[in-house]
Amino acid sequence: MSIINNLVDKLSEYIRIKGEKLKLDIIAQVSRLLAHFVAFMTLAIIGLFLLVFLSLALSSYLNYLLDSPHYGYLIVSGFYLVVFVVILLLLRSNRIQQWLEVLFVNLSENISDDGEV
Template identity: 75%
Template structure:
């Protein structure tokens, strides 16, 4: 009877350790995914600032060329309106969502492959 109890104890300890290992692997993958997300978010914010300042510079340059205090800003705003409409229609057709899903699946597969190495 004592051999069976030892075997049951060893088996339960093994199952507990496997569960802990799985939990730690999941935490590691989530941490890597969050690190990629934070890096992407940082780049996106810096890119947004760059876009804003370049847009203001282009608007001021167009104002100077067109000799108008407002026309350059309207042209740049019109460009962004067209871009917004294109993105809106792409979102409605789910093309961007499918692309983002594929991107995240590829990213998670890459992280999993790096963990295996």
């Protein structure tokens, strides 16, 4: 009986340790994913501010060149309208969704590869 009890104890300890290892691996992967997400969002916010200020600067410069208080803003707005329509058409054809799916799969593979020892 002592051998069976010892075997059951070791087996239950092994299962407990494997469960803790799995939990720690999941926490590590989620932490890496969140770190990538925070870094991406930080860059996206900085990029958005950069885009807004560059757009305002370009609009003002075009206003100066065209000697008009509003044509520069209309030209830059028209450019953004064209970009919006192109993105809308790409969304309707599911190309952006496919590209994002490939990007996220590659990102998740890279995150899991970074965690391997």
